[in-house]
Amino acid sequence: MPARGKHRRPGNSTLIRGIVAAGTGGAALALPLVGATGAHAAQPVQAAQAAPNAVPQVSLVTYKVVKGDTLSKIAKARTTGDWKKLYKANRAVIGNDPSAIRPGLKLTVGTKNGRTPAKTAKATTASAVTPAAATTYTDDLDGWIKQSLDVMAQQGIPGSYDGIYRNIIRESSGNPQAMNNWDSNAVAGTPSKGLLQVIDPTFTAYHVTGTSLDPFDPVANITAACNYAAARYGSIDNVFGAY
Structure with a gap:
């Protein structure tokens, strides 16, 4: 003692x-004791699989030029943003001066239509990491x-x-x-x-x-x-x- x-x-x-x-x-x-500290459990962690690099999916439409339009403005609003490609695709309509577009001209525009994976259009499902056992x-x-x-x-x-x-x-x-x-x-x-x-x-x-x-x-x-x-x-x- x-x-x-x-x-x-x-x-x-x-x-x-x-x-x-x-x-x-x-x-x-x-x-047993009421209020005893509970077991320390490893918290589950979830992570989504990264999708492959995506590329724009486009479809061709006809666009009618309105007052105030420029190739740059149209490209940014309705395509991937490259006015030079838009001009190249419509040079026969526009002529040799890309700034010479005028109201009423009808341009062939590849509109942005959403994005899909570069290699596959299948959706990638998020996958959860298996949680560690408590x-x-x-x-x-x-x-x-x-x-x-x-x-x-x-x-x-x-x-x-x-x-x-x-x-x-x-x-x-x-x-x-x-x-x-x-x-x-x-x-x-x-x-x-x-x-x-x-x-x-x-x-x-x-x-x-x-x-x-x-x-x-x-x-x-x-x-x-x-x-x-x-x-x-x-x-x-x-x-x-x-x-």
């Missing part, structure tokens, strides 16, 4: 308490530790399964609802809570983003405690007693 007064409030080296008053008899419990965790001590380790790996927090498990068994016997109501922290109004017996000020200071804000949440409790242990001892693996 750790000596009385090992856990202090934040102003005097905030600590995590190591004694369970829940009386679990040393057996690891696997109790990681699932069992709602028990083993699952909580494994989920915490995944969160810790993402955040660069050191620790091993064995180190976490060893400290949980000593601190709470695996009961996520364990709370110490008798030590100096409890008397001061900050009882130790959860699997790794974290007091509220420590949980708040070392809470890991992405986990629950509930100190009794198994995954949130483990990751916050391991974050604290990493800052104070280098890793939860280096903790072998009250911390």
